[in-house]
Amino acid sequence: MRRACLFVVCLLAVPAAAVDLTMDNLGANGWKATATFVWGGSTNASVTETSDYGADNFRFYTGPMNTSWQFQWAGISTDAFAGTKLSAITSVKIRNFGAFGDNPYRWQPPTFTWIVDKGDGNQRCITWQPWATTDPVTAGNPREPLVWHEYDAATTGQWFLEETETFYSSLSALKAALPNAYFEYTAELPLDWGYASQQAFNVGNCPLYDGDRGWFTDTAGYVDWFEVGVNGVVTRYDLVPEPGSLVALVTGFVGLLGLRRRK
Numbered sequence: 287m288r289r290a291c292l293f294v295v296c297l298l299a300v301p302a303a304a305v306d307l308t309m310d311n312l313g314a315n316g317w318k319a320t321a322t323f324v325w326g327g328s329t330n331a332s333v334t335e336t337s338d339y340g341a342d343n344f345r346f347y348t349g350p351m352n353t354s355w356q357f358q359w360a361g362i363s364t365d366a367f368a369g370t371k372l373s374a375i376t377s378v379k380i381r382n383f384g385a386f387g388d389n390p391y392r393w394q395p396p397t398f399t400w401i402v403d404k405g406d407g408n409q410r411c412i413t414w415q416p417w418a419t420t421d422p423v424t425a426g427n428p429r430e431p432l433v434w435h436e437y438d439a440a441t442t443g444q445w446f447l448e449e450t451e452t453f454y455s456s457l458s459a460l461k462a463a464l465p466n467a468y469f470e471y472t473a474e475l476p477l478d479w480g481y482a483s484q485q486a487f488n489v490g491n492c493p494l495y496d497g498d499r500g501w502f503t504d505t506a507g508y509v510d511w512f513e514v515g516v517n518g519v520v521t522r523y524d525l526v527p528e529p530g531s532l533v534a535l536v537t538g539f540v541g542l543l544g545l546r547r548r549k
């Protein structure tokens with residue numbers, strides 16, 4: 287009986303599969319931050335921890351990119367997904383916020399950039415774009431700078447496949463186009479190919495092709511958290527846990543102690 291009660295309290299206090307990420311604990315959780323230039327030029331790219339705009343978050347900034355094929359990159363990444371089939375990704379959500387960008391119709395909030403092996407040794411670069419754009423005119427969520435949004439990336443916005451310049455309106459459509467794809471291994475992501483993080487699962491401002499400069503040139507945005515479901519098991523990555531969630535955690539432990547005392 288006691289074990290059953292404790293188990294229930296734990297479930298209430300600590301959601302399953304939650305990872306709190308801060309700048310200090312990224313490495314311990316298998317993540318890293320990368321802020322750099324790619325293929326020359328200079329950089330003032332940055333990944334920083336902030337409490338701006340009413341949420342504890344990471345801010346991603348990439349400076350002006352005015353020269354073809356010279357990029358700035360600001361992201362966090364992991365190789366924990368290497369070898370995982372794209373088809374195993376069952377849900378994707380993000381709470382993010384676009385602050386500003388100097389390409390008025392194309393810039394995007396920080397987002398997912400994934401690199402997969404198509405299953406035949408050829409790579410494909412995938413970026414999820416939260417907002418509708420006018421260049422080209424495609425589907426997407428309304429452009430709303432300076433507003434926090436919780437987006438379901440599986441069903442809204444658009445997934446852009448770089449090599450074929452194809453937009454997919456859902457994760458399921460993307461997966462159908464790449465049925466044998468899996469997240470690429472670090473050894474196949476060399477720096478001199480422009481893979482600044484050398485990891486396949488990236489979140490932030492992560493340009494890989496010249497056309498991406500428009501999405502991220504002189505662009506800043508924020509991510510509060512994101513979620514990824516793998517075969518239905520969802521993990522929430524909270525970029526800096528909110529004080530509220532710490533209160534819930536403490537409340538849970540107090541409840542646990544109270545239960546023990548009553549026994």
Ligand SMILES: [Ca+2]
Pocket residue numbers: 341342343509510511524525526527528
């Ligand atoms: Ca947060």
